[in-house]
Amino acid sequence: METSLHTMDSSCNAATNHWGNNSHFHDSPSYAHNHDNLHHGTLSLTSILLIVIPIILVILLASVIILIILLRRQKSAKCNSLSRNSTNIDDSSKFDSHTTINFTGSPEVKNGCISGGSSRRTSQCRFRGVQVFTYKELEMATNNFSKANVVGHGASGVVYRGVLSDGTVAAIKMVHRDGKQGERAFRIEVDLLSRLNSPYLVELLGYCADQDHRLLIFEFIPNGSLQQHLHSPHIYPQPLDWGTRLRIALDCARALEFLHEHITPSIIHRDFKCSNILLDHRFRAKVSDFGLAKMGSDKINGQISTRVLGTTGYLAPEYVSTGKLTTKSDVYSFGVVLLQLITGRVPVDTRRPPGEHVLVSWALPRLTHREKVMEMVDPTLKGQYSQKDVVQIAAIAAVCVQAEPDYRPLMTDVVQSLIPLVKNLSSAPSTSSRFLSTMVSPRSQRSSFSLH
Secondary structure (H helix, E strand, C coil), rough: CCCHHHHHHHHHHHHHHHHHHHHCCCHHHHHHHHHHHHHHHHHHHHHHHHHHHHHHHHHHHHHHHHHHHHHHHHHHHHHHHHHHHHHHCCCCCCCCCCEECCCCCCCCCEECCCEEEEEECCCCCCCCCEEEECHHHHHHHCCCCCCCHHEECCCCCEEEEEEEECCCCCEEEEEECCHHHHHHHHHHHHHCCCCCCCCCCEEEEEECCCCCCCEEECCCCCCCEEEHHHCCCCCCCCCCCCHHHHHHHHHHHHHHHHHHCCCEEEEEECCCCCCHEECCCCEEEEECCCCCCCCCCCCCCCEEEECCCCCCCCCCCHHHHHEEEHHEEEEEHHHHHHHHHHHHCECCCCCCCCCEEEEEHHHHHHHCCHHHHHHHHCCCCCCCCCHHHHHHHHCCCCHHHHHHHHHHCCCHHHHHHHHHHHHHHHHCCCCCCHHCCCCCCCCHHCCCCEEE
């Protein structure tokens, strides 16, 4: 028993000595080395994080900046593309494709530029080559707006003949700013004509919105207005021959066809009349003065309600009575112009006998009778015309001035009816070739616009 206890004590002492010797384990050199390595590893990781994190943040920030720059460039390129597309409209001689525009907004004039008013407008001051002029430049072009350079005047403004700095001869219209209507007319013409390009519309070269001045710069049309040729023999003593009248009718029909049926939404001129039809050096017609123009309805023959504006004698009866405006309102006005080309009469003339004061009311019952049509023909033509052509033009005029707008034709149909008549002119002897080859008289150089 004692031996066993002694053995157990010896074992316990040995174990105690063993663990006692191990009590110095933490103070051993090996542990100290491992502990220092762990501490240094922790410091090294912290240092790496302090270096890497700012680098990552810088890279992210640079990436964001680069992305913003790329997006802005892409947006700018898209805007430029839209600007080019909105102004790159076909010259309308073929009318192969339709054009969508927006122009009825009310743009603001800032720093001489017209901005806003259209979802397609950019912040630039140029559209399809339309320039922005200062008032000083136009003063120089017109010799300080000399009375000697006046070529037309009327309710909407005075038109001067001017020579621009590049030598271009231009018609410079100083717009009367009589209230909101004058300002609206100015803005509409700039916004509309800067986007439309057709050989049958007068070209807008530029505009001036310098302080309170409002001026429009057009291409100069040397042979005055149809109004002057038909009704002002003191200005143009040589009457228009029948062939020239037919060509003018077709040019005007093409102009309205372009506005009504090749623009989306359609555009209603609202003031189509002889004084707004100008004749170039070849006596080809160009339609002018879009200050009263309105955008039509998206629906076929859709109506829009508006104030009754325009010229007495040319206004469609339903528009006068209800204020409802459609493209057929322009068709009626075109019919009145056809009657003027046939008869040489003005739309309203109180100097004539009772029953003949209003051209449409007097002519309409006669237009379907060949003999009566022949009696209506302008006496200045002196019988130099095709009776068959006159009857056909009278028939077209008759349907255009129908009281019921639904009975009036589309301008495309009118164009197709007029084309064969004009083509036949080349195969028939006419005085038109002699007339068209005459030089423009000096007096006509002073009669580019008539603004009644």
